[in-house]
Amino acid sequence: xxxxxxxxxxxxxxxxxxxxxxxxxxxxxxxxxxxxxxxxxxxxxxxxxxxxxxxxxxxxxxxxxxxxxxxxxxxxxxxxxxxxxxxxxxxxxxxxxxxxxxxxxxxxxxxxxxxxxxxxxxxxxxxxxxxxxxxxxxxxxxxxxxxxxxxxxxxxxxxxxxxxxxxxxxxxxxxxxxxxxxxxxxxxxxxxxxxxxxxxxxxxxxxxxxxxxxxxxxxxxxxxxxxxxxxxxxxxxxxxxxxxxxxxxxxxxxxxxxxxxxxxxxxxxxxxxxxxxxxxxxxxxxxxxxxxxxxxxxxxxxxxxxxxxxxxxxxxxxxxxxxxxxxxxxxxxxxxxxxxxxxxxxxxxxxxxxxxxxxxxxxxxxxxxxxxxxxxxxxxxxxxxxxxxxxxxxxxxxxxxxxxxxxxxxxxxxxxxxxxxxxxxxxxxxxxxxxxxxxxxxxxxxxxxxxxxxxxxxxxxxxx
Ligand code: MLC
Ligand code: AMP
Numbered sequence: 001x002x003x004x005x006x007x008x009x010x011x012x013x014x015x016x017x018x019x020x021x022x023x024x025x026x027x028x029x030x031x032x033x034x035x036x037x038x039x040x041x042x043x044x045x046x047x048x049x050x051x052x053x054x055x056x057x058x059x060x061x062x063x064x065x066x067x068x069x070x071x072x073x074x075x076x077x078x079x080x081x082x083x084x085x086x087x088x089x090x091x092x093x094x095x096x097x098x099x100x101x102x103x104x105x106x107x108x109x110x111x112x113x114x115x116x117x118x119x120x121x122x123x124x125x126x127x128x129x130x131x132x133x134x135x136x137x138x139x140x141x142x143x144x145x146x147x148x149x150x151x152x153x154x155x156x157x158x159x160x161x162x163x164x165x166x167x168x169x170x171x172x173x174x175x176x177x178x179x180x181x182x183x184x185x186x187x188x189x190x191x192x193x194x195x196x197x198x199x200x201x202x203x204x205x206x207x208x209x210x211x212x213x214x215x216x217x218x219x220x221x222x223x224x225x226x227x228x229x230x231x232x233x234x235x236x237x238x239x240x241x242x243x244x245x246x247x248x249x250x251x252x253x254x255x256x257x258x259x260x261x262x263x264x265x266x267x268x269x270x271x272x273x274x275x276x277x278x279x280x281x282x283x284x285x286x287x288x289x290x291x292x293x294x295x296x297x298x299x300x301x302x303x304x305x306x307x308x309x310x311x312x313x314x315x316x317x318x319x320x321x322x323x324x325x326x327x328x329x330x331x332x333x334x335x336x337x338x339x340x341x342x343x344x345x346x347x348x349x350x351x352x353x354x355x356x357x358x359x360x361x362x363x364x365x366x367x368x369x370x371x372x373x374x375x376x377x378x379x380x381x382x383x384x385x386x387x388x389x390x391x392x393x394x395x396x397x398x399x400x401x402x403x404x405x406x407x408x409x410x411x412x413x414x415x416x417x418x419x420x421x422x423x424x425x426x427x428x429x430x431x432x433x434x435x436x437x438x439x440x441x442x443x444x445x446x447x448x449x450x451x452x453x454x455x456x457x458x459x460x461x462x463x464x
Pocket of ligand 1: 173174175178179180181201202203218220221244245246267268269270271374375376377378427436437439440441442
């Protein structure tokens with residue numbers, strides 16, 4: 001395959017189709033519309049895109065990638081504080097496509113009907129393609145800088161692992177502002193030259209309504225499919241069902257197998273590393289295991305002392321990775337970037353894992369209780385706590401993720417209030433400042449938070 005990130009799209013085929021929220025363009029037409037966007041981006045360095053699940057987003061992002069302009073995919077439901085942070089930190093030149101009402105930046109139109117014959121120039125592979133915002137345990141979300149080299153290597157690893165070709169049609173309903181939906185789910189088909197159907201919202205009914213060869217979903221969607229036999233049956237003719245972004249529960253793997261005849265292929269990754277470990281289409285599928293390193297990636301597990309842990313399928317350690325799929329650092333955060341690597345340049349994932357002698361990986365959990373995964377979204381407890389503390393009625397608070405059969409973890413906030421306030425008011429305060437999926441599902445009012453002698457909140461006791 002050509003080295004261009006969008007190699008498959010550049011073939012401009014008329015029989016490969018991209019459908020997003022009911023609008024369909026052939027690769028030839030998408031290339032024409034994106035070429036017009038690329039022409040309008042001359043002189044721009046970095047643009048923000050309100051990443052709604054629409055064709056406008058796909059055309060806008062594709063145009064920026066053709067032009068070699070950096071994209072900041074902004075979650076469309078971002079609250080005011082989150083939006084302000086991203087715009088200040090990333091300082092984009094303009095909005096591409098629709099912009100939030102309160103913007104003061106110039107906007108550049110995206111016209112899905114435009115057709116330009118744009119000749120993409122050569123773009124340095126280390127040039128940044130995306131600034132993807134992702135939560136840490138504390139503080140505001142960090143901008144993960146993803147180069148074209150990382151995206152190309154990450155997609156090629158999966159193309160190899162899954163025998164993914166231009167004959168495949170990918171079906172999914174994932175958000176277009178994170179790695180899963182944006183990189184795998186949108187750029188993947190454009191790199192390989194295949195078709196895509198984005199169903200809008202990831203419901204079992206929507207997945208069942210489209211005939212595809214590969215279905216991508218987070219465990220929450222698989223678990224809902226496992227509870228909808230009439231829709232699950234529609235996936236029997238697929239080639240590959242893929243799960244990622246959080247752990248797929250073993251009973252869900254088993255139920256999906258009963259209903260569809262397929263063993264879901266799990267893969268593991270992060271915003272900072274892209275997908276580093278994947279179950280191969282022609283490899284072993286084991287419930288609870290996420291596969292082997294993709295081409296070019298190396299992994300290791302280390303103990304508390306930093307020494308390597310045996311790859312014996314049982315010994316647990318901190319997972320570290322290295323390879324060409326890794327990010328280029330956090331935007332404006334050199335210390336955070338440096339801390340995320342070991343002295344010998346392995347990236348510390350923060351996940352705890354087991355590796356067996358054949359190189360298969362099982363993700364056991366996360367090191368920090370302050371990084372929550374809910375419905376596949378990565379959410380920092382610290383960010384929600386700071387936001388709650390910004391409400392005048394809140395004196396103290398602690399946020400945890402508690403196990404949830406549908407969401408993996410659900411966000412629960414423990415609050416000490418010094419004046420009367422309802423749970424609903426606090427929940428909507430978080431939604432207005434941050435975004436919808438960061439809202440606590442439950443608010444528990446307490447007289448005091450459990451603390452140790454050092455004054456630190458004992459989150460494990462709260463979870464009990
Ligand atoms: C949610 N709701 C609430 C609420 N939270 N209402 C009140 N209080 C709260 N705290 C509302 C929602 O707005 C919604 O309303 C309804 O409850 C159901 O919400 P939900 O349970 O969250 O479900 P849903 O909206 O159906 O979405 C589920 C989902 C979605 C799985 C489709 O969460 C999703 O797309 N997740 C994917 C995240 C993802 O892509 N992660 C990848 C990160 S990249 P209403 O009115 O709207 O119905 C990565 C790398 C890798 O991790 O390895 O892939
Ligand atoms: P994000 O940065 O949103 O991409 O989230 C990355 C995190 O998601 C990882 O550090 C893991 O904790 C989690 N994750 C991704 N894929 C899997 C998987 N297959 N199994 C378990 N956890 C996963």
